[in-house]
Amino acid sequence: MLIVLDIDLHCHSTCSDGTLQPADLIRRAAARGVDVLALTDHDTLDGLALARDAAQAVGMHFIPGVEISVTWRAQTIHVVGLDIDPSAPQLVEGLHTVRRDRLERAHRMSEALAAVGIPDVLSGALALANNPGLLSRTHFARHLVQRGVVADISQAFQHYLVPGKPGYVPHDWSALNTAVQWICAAGGRAVLAHPGRYNLSAGALDALLVDFRLAGGAAIEVITGSHAVDDYHRFEHIARHYGLFASRGSDFHGPGEGNSDFGELPHLPPSLQPVWHDWEVAG
Ligand code: AMP
Ligand code: MN
Ligand code: MN
Ligand code: MN
Helix, strand or coil: CCCCCCEECCECCCCCCCCCCHHHHHHHHHHCCCCEEEECCECCCCCHHHHHHHHHHHCCEEEEEEEEEEEECCEEEEEEEECCCCCCHHHHHHHHHHHHCHHHHHHHHHHHHHHCCCCCHHHHHHHCCCCHHHCCHHHHHHHHHHCCCCCCHHHHHHHHHCCCCCCCCCCCCECHHHHHHHHHHCCCEEEECCHHHCCCCHHHHHHHHHHHHHHCCCEEEEEECCCCHHHHHHHHHHHHHHCCEEEEECCECCCCCCCCCCCCCCCCCCCCCECCCCCHHHC
């Protein structure tokens, strides 16, 4: 009998904008039937050692990962690195530079929100962040919900935190080819995260995929909690067309948040070559 493993290669802990500590995240994933899990916090490797130990304790296969913030043609794009060496110097130093200006961006976001009558958002967001060096728009969103400014996180983004809205400030992250290089130099595989989320025209998406492949990118997320069902089909075809491996991950941030908890996603379509095709876990 063919047993299809539940392989989830995208999620977040309190080391970035998730709400569960790495060990709790691992235990939740294991309890919900995940067989192989990658922790992919934004721009930090801080949670990987704790997560690896917790995974070992529950007998779950663990893949060290990261989700790197990139600016490509003035757009924010996320690139996941899978099976990376967390001690690789280029990656460690590169991520340090990506994180460096986050707090300064947060100050500017807070000032912008104060200018529309919502003061002191920075201290509120910081109070919700376990890692002040990784203050995210998600912490701002949670604070705006707690404060009753908006009803839920999605409204917080929609009304205040996306381009064109009062709390959004443009920011320069890393360059696409640089981020992919860090991942490759760390022995990892670069995956374009949730391509359906960027609202790119067909031409711009083509340019992004061409640039990503030229930089050494290997895979795209097809089945992700950040995609609608239509995106599953669309990116299944795109993965095949561009000769990219396919990845799958919940993008879980915490219980009751986002679209997908562990153990809920469909499997990858059988027409695709999984990004894990040559890993020991592939079975
Ligand atoms: P940052 O890296 O601080 O700009 O924050 C990016 C994070 O915000 C993403 O990783 C998501 O967790 C979250 N995010 C972005 N857009 C949305 C949205 N429309 N709804 C909910 N969360 C979002
Ligand atoms: Mn996030
Ligand atoms: Mn992302
Ligand atoms: Mn993510």
